[in-house]
Amino acid sequence: MPRLTDARKELRRTQIAEAALRCFARNGLARTSIADIIAESGLSAGSIYAHYRDKADLVRATAREVLARRADALGEYAAEQPPPGPDELLDRLVAAIDPAAARVGVQTWSEATTDPVVRDVVTDMTDRMRAMLHDCVTAWLIEVEHHDPAGAREHAAPIAHRVMALYQAELLYAALRSPTGSTEPTGPTEPDQAAESTESTEETPS
Amino acid sequence: MPRLTDARKELRRTQIAEAALRCFARNGLARTSIADIIAESGLSAGSIYAHYRDKADLVRATAREVLARRADALGEYAAEQPPPGPDELLDRLVAAIDPAAARVGVQTWSEATTDPVVRDVVTDMTDRMRAMLHDCVTAWLIEVEHHDPAGAREHAAPIAHRVMALYQAELLYAALRSPTGSTEPTGPTEPDQAAESTESTEETPS
DNA sequence: AGCCTAACAGAATGGCTGTTCCTTTTGCGA
């Protein structure tokens, strides 16, 4: 094959990224192997490594994807006229949460704890979303609440901060509420039995 | 050695768990190998496996530990007289956040996404903390705000929910703000600067 | 249409990881 056209190349990249996303949502970032992604995407190792430098690169790409999708949703809501108020905005954002994406989102936060690149992606996206919220709340204060335009932005800042925080908490709750990972999609592996309680307290009198 | 006395056994368990905690805070749950924990604790594989069934068991134990520590801090604040209001309670909780513990806490959330046992631990602890907040806010409403005792509990519920959510979001921010892990297996973690004062929002959450 | 090159498939590999096994040591009960 010659160098693929940009459109086709991007198509393959998203094909891989979405397969990875499904795997991550199912089994978590750490417990997803390249073999899993190969099985899920229907491609091969060679193909994947032709499009992503390594696994960390793929993780970063999906992290960007998940966060960007969220930011897009927010931007959509925030651009409406008249500008929605903070409570309504939060309600809409929460209602639009996709459990699978929420799981991967939380995993992304964890990854950000360790990987500086992912951390920057997360903080950038968070700041961007907060800025959009800030704009929206400011517009709402002025246009709907008839707040004094002079101090509106300043007044809106803590509100935007709070909406962002509450949204992220709801994201966490959605991730925890949704069912835990299933077995692998293909392959005859025995279903892993969940470990029983593992705490100490040996009551054996021996 | 015969079966160790209970006190000594628990001592070894916490010695291992705290070494693991440092490793997790430094490199993350997934990137921490048993070899790392061996090096950090100064013990051996045989010793570790005498006290914990496997790595997952150790992870679960540290997850419990981290969350329990947080719940204890909350319980301490909430038991004060007169009962602190939601804003002050949140400020205190946020000020008491330890960056290393916050990192491991976020990693715990991620693990809860995949491991049903950890998920139950996280949800149980979250519910317990929320219940404590609920009690505290109820007492505050009645004793400080002179709210009608009849509907106080009902009125306090959404407030407690919000405080919990805002606290968890601040935990996330602390985890992202703190420096990313080093590669050195150095011993004690140096305390990072605590979060600045969180501006109190204009009013109690509606 | 035809070539040329990069995408792709799939096996090979080497390093690392969790866990176990066996030996040595040592704390505790008697």
Added chain:
DNA sequence: TCGCAAAAGGAACAGCCATTCTGTTAGGCT
């Protein structure tokens, strides 16, 4: 104090996993 069994040490091991390599194929450019 003595002895024993459990705990600690640490090497060994088996399996997995990310990545690479070698052909093979097929898409775009001329």
